[in-house]
Amino acid sequence: MRHLINILDLSVDEIDKLIDVADDIMANPDKYNEVCRHKILATLFYEPSTRTRLSFESAMMSLGGNVLGFSEATSSSASKGETVADTIEMVSGYADIIAMRHPKEGAPIVAAMHSTVSVINAGDGGHYHPTQTLTDLMTIRHEKGRFDNLTIGLCGDLKFGRTVHSLIGAMARYEGVRFVLISPEALRLPGFVKHEYITSKGISYEESESLEEVIGKLDILYMTRIQRERFVSEDEYLALKDSCILTAEKMKSAKPDMIVMHPLPRVNEIEVAVDSDQRACYFKQAHYGRYVRMALIMKLLGLIENDVPYTPAEDKKPIVYGVYTCRNPRCITSIEHELPQAFKLADKENSIYRCVYCETRQNR
Numbered sequence: 001m002r003h004l005i006n007i008l009d010l011s012v013d014e015i016d017k018l019i020d021v022a023d024d025i026m027a028n029p030d031k032y033n034e035v036c037r038h039k040i041l042a043t044l045f046y047e048p049s050t051r052t053r054l055s056f057e058s059a060m061m062s063l064g065g066n067v068l069g070f071s072e073a074t075s076s077s078a079s080k081g082e083t084v085a086d087t088i089e090m091v092s093g094y095a096d097i098i099a100m101r102h103p104k105e106g107a108p109i110v111a112a113m114h115s116t117v118s119v120i121n122a123g124d125g126g127h128y129h130p131t132q133t134l135t136d137l138m139t140i141r142h143e144k145g146r147f148d149n150l151t152i153g154l155c156g157d158l159k160f161g162r163t164v165h166s167l168i169g170a171m172a173r174y175e176g177v178r179f180v181l182i183s184p185e186a187l188r189l190p191g192f193v194k195h196e197y198i199t200s201k202g203i204s205y206e207e208s209e210s211l212e213e214v215i216g217k218l219d220i221l222y223m224t225r226i227q228r229e230r231f232v233s234e235d236e237y238l239a240l241k242d243s244c245i246l247t248a249e250k251m252k253s254a255k256p257d258m259i260v261m262h263p264l265p266r267v268n269e270i271e272v273a274v275d276s277d278q279r280a281c282y283f284k285q286a287h288y289g290r291y292v293r294m295a296l297i298m299k300l301l302g303l304i305e306n307d308v309p310y311t312p313a314e315d316k317k318p319i320v321y322g323v324y325t326c327r328n329p330r331c332i333t334s335i336e337h338e339l340p341q342a343f344k345l346a347d348k349e350n351s352i353y354r355c356v357y358c359e360t361r362q363n364r
């Protein structure tokens with residue numbers, strides 16, 4: 001059973017093929033409007049969403065399929081204390097494919113373990129958001145015509161921004177990509193992303209607190225919102241909320257062909273005056289989401305003709321059970337106490353283990 005939990009669950013060739021299919025759907029929508037007839041997508045959204053949920057639902061309906069689900073945890077049995085595992089045991093009997101968003105990191109991994117149908121991670125806490133990355137990659141291919149040899153600036157909340165984590169994982173697989181990480185110190189990229197995808201692969205990167213200073217060298221500027229809902233302290237959020245703002249004035253120092261992306265929703269981190277700049281791509285980016293999710297649904301239901309062959313990478317990292325306890329308050333194990341505490345060896349040389357659900361490093 002194929003699931004999409006992390007963007008690395010898809011090979012580079014599979015991503016290329018998905019974007020080819022999405023392009024074909026955009027050009028010939030009628031060819032696809034019956035391909036998912038009698039198929040059901042369940043959208044289980046335990047956390048708010050506009051674009052992701054609606055684009056998934058629109059995608060399934062545009063393929064001739066049906067949709068059921070919930071858009072907030074309070075309207076599901078989660079509010080009565082039902083576990084993810086129990087919910088999924090049932091929903092996988094009601095639907096052919098599941099898209100799930102959850103505030104706790106690693107919840108989709110638990111879902112995949114209990115599902116008899118494909119599970120798509122539609123965002124888990126401050127961890128990953130692989131389908132936003134598919135949307136981002138489609139935008140990059142359309143606007144820049146390539147994935148390699150690009151300098152990508154990621155600006156804003158790099159700590160909790162799950163779209164940033166997945167995009168870095170995806171882009172780190174292409175030749176000659178450089179990252180410029182722009183954030184206040186308190187919102188820097190977490191170790192599981194920085195180490196796993198950048199430093200351990202020898203990829204070139206720099207960190208800066210000033211967008212003005214680095215904007216001139218970027219091919220892509222990926223702006224993000226400060227993720228208010230992930231802060232433990234409101235005061236800390238208030239102190240950081242205006243730290244990275246893109247203005248029309250700053251755009252004057254950017255390359256004429258730099259593109260500005262943003263997963264949306266925007267709060268105040270991009271001045272509205274930037275919207276009319278030719279280089280602003282964020283609304284187009286949101287639009288692509290529907291088509292690439294149509295392609296993804298087709299793929300996971302086995303409906304793409306001549307799909308590229310898939311060879312899963314062998315994961316040989318040893319797992320230890322019951323040795324460490326995850327201390328991340330956003331991990332699914334923080335609310336579902338019967339889940340086994342499992343840690344995977346992430347860095348043998350330095351004996352670093354990471355929680356298999358949320359990838360937080362073990363406490364020493």
Ligand code: NCD
Pocket residue numbers: 051052123129132162163224225263264265
């Ligand atoms: C993002 C998310 O949910 O992580 N939104 C989206 O899916 N397009 C970004 C965000 O909420 O800031």
